[in-house]
Amino acid sequence: MSFRKRNIGLSTGADRTPAATSASQPQPERAVSSPTATPGVRPSPDDGRPTTSTGSPSLDNLLAGHGGLPIGKTLLIEENGTTDFAGALLRYYSAEGVVQDQKVHVIGMPQQWGRTLPGLIGPAEAADEKSDKRKGERMKIAWRYERLGEFGAGVAGARAPAVTLGDSSPSSMDDSLAKPAFCHAFDLTKRLTHPSIGNITYIPIVPTNEPLLVSIQKKLQAIIASSPPHITHRIVIPSFLNPTLYPPEVGQPENVLPFLHSLRALASSPTSRVTAMMTIPLSLFPRSSGLVRWMEILSDGVIELCPFPHSSDALSTSGAATSHEEPPQGMLKTHKLPVLHERGGGSDQNIGQDWAFTLSRRKFEIKPFSLPPADGDQEAQSQARSDKMPKKEDLEF
Helix, strand or coil, X not given: CCCXXXXXXXXXXXXXXXXXXXXHCCXXXXXCCCHHHCCXXXXXXXXXXXXXXXXXXXXXXXXXXXXXXXXXXXXXXXXXXXXXXXXXXXXXXXXHHHHCCCEEEEECCCHHHHCCCEEEEEEHHXXXXXXXXXXXXXXXXXXXXXXXXXXXXXXXXXXXXXXXXXXXXXXXXXXXXXXXXXXXXXXXXXXXXXXXXXXXXXXXXXXXXXXXXXXXXXXXXXXXXCCXXXXXXXXXXXXXXXXXXXXXXXXXXXXXXXXXXXXXHHHCCCXXXXXXXXXXXXXXXXXXXXXXXXXXXXXXXXXEEEECCCCHHHHHHHCCCCCCCCCCCEEEEEEECCCXXXXXXXXXXXXXXXXXXXXCCCCEEEEECCCCCCCCCHHHHHHHHHHHCCCHHHCCX
16 A cells, blocks of 8 residues: 555656756747848837838828838828929938838939938937937926927837936947937938949830830839849839829820829739839829829828928918927828728828928928917007006005
8 A cells, every 4th residue: 555645646657857857948939020120121019010211200200100101001292382392201211211221213213313312310319319419408307208299209119118327238238229220310411322322223214115104013013023022112203293204195094093003002012012102293283183082092191291482471470389490391281191990000190180391401300280379469458458457546455
């Protein structure tokens, strides 16, 4: 008769020490492909889809909460008047792709256009910190909340791990230095010099036996199909349908709409990583026309730039938030944002809001638009106060 303690299971007597030893050893991690492995691509803070920067931090924060332009999406920029603010956004977009070693494909522009890309300053976050230091004395009390709720501070900033002031270990400093920059700051007065600037592909507008847009679409497909699948492509289309660049027959709906359908299919293909940005002049193609309305439907994001008239009165009445800020140069309207309702990604809360934009030498900044306080009739106000308030000698105590 054998005696055993209770609550202990019977065993066959096999030695379990090797199993315990193997269980205690760490298992090798599986290699998981993430969007962060590609330069210039990171997961969206909203739904995790791969996202790339437009080259402007404030425009990144405007795009449905993704913190950039999601892979597979197209952005249409409409502009009123004869200004070229949309062209500056395209140059930021192209320069960001060159710095991130991505493939940039420019349609309808010669190689001289690529030589006008703005010069690189550095990471956008570092440039913002330097510009903040140049400003006046900041508020000393509650300094932790000085960037709380500030538009343009970064969508993913709230999800980034907090770094304590006392944590000055070499490992934490190395991690912060080794983290690649998602967006960069550029200077429009300088010219970009980068080894990858020679990799820009220029697709000219030349007459062929087949329709022009069909030949452009075939060239794009051939170039993207011949590149590795991990390469990110940026398609840049400046001044689309401009009569000075495109033949008159290209502007017909039977030519434009199939091209936009094929561009949308090419961008949304699961085997390629493509984003596209195009501009169109509203002075030649107004939004009331059916062609432009269909172009907006076939685009994932649509924004409109409405510059102010070039007069001192208009600039003074437009006003800035403070006297130290530059007055805005126009209004920005968001008609459509890259939101996928069936997947639950993105937010359209910025649609219909009043935004203003300012293009300076170093950045394209988008801020909420607000009118300055109106100065009333000082003489009438002083007279009204004098009528209501009795004189001092008339008061009896």
